[in-house]
Amino acid sequence: MEKRMTVSSQNFKNEDIQKLEEISEVNVYSCYQCGNCSASCPAFEFMDMPPHQVIRAVQLGFIDEILEANTPWICAACISCTVKCPRGVDIAKLMEGVRQVILRKGIDHLNINEIDKKLREQLPQIALIANFRKTIL
Ligand code: SF4
Ligand code: SF4
Numbered sequence: 001m002e003k004r005m006t007v008s009s010q011n012f013k014n015e016d017i018q019k020l021e022e023i024s025e026v027n028v029y030s031c032y033q034c035g036n037c038s039a040s041c042p043a044f045e046f047m048d049m050p051p052h053q054v055i056r057a058v059q060l061g062f063i064d065e066i067l068e069a070n071t072p073w074i075c076a077a078c079i080s081c082t083v084k085c086p087r088g089v090d091i092a093k094l095m096e097g098v099r100q101v102i103l104r105k106g107i108d109h110l111n112i113n114e115i116d117k118k119l120r121e122q123l124p125q126i127a128l129i130a131n132f133r134k135t136i137l
């Protein structure tokens with residue numbers, strides 16, 4: 001489900017956005033919001049922010065919304081989005097950058113055991129394995 005976001009001057013160039021740009025080295029401003037990344041994402045339906053919206057949020061400086069979303073942890077790093085992007089935006093790398101920013105803050109956003117059992121059974125195995133690697137310390 002898409003989240004509603006309101007732009008204010010406070011959103012732009014905060015420390016976490018700069019850190020994310022440094023870590024990922026992804027130029028999010030190449031994105032023209034075609035949505036191919038989200039359309040190709042196997043985990044799309046389980047994310048509270050689809051990949052194209054994460055990119056848009058970075059462009060607009062909505063770092064809090066990104067850090068609170070389950071999206072970076074649901075992402076299985078399959079790089080389908082990166083392959084399908086007509087603008088060469090490496091979204092998978094950006095997702096890894098988001099995870100790094102969160103991990104460096106020491107914030108845990110997803111407990112695998114709190115995911116509904118039925119949903120857990122439907123999730124791609126690679127998504128669960130990626131989460132074990134990235135969220136269980
Ligand atoms: S596929 Fe590329 S250009 Fe299209 S929305 Fe995703 S990141 Fe942006
Ligand atoms: S790398 Fe992540 S965001 Fe991209 S398509 Fe795969 S699961 Fe979706």
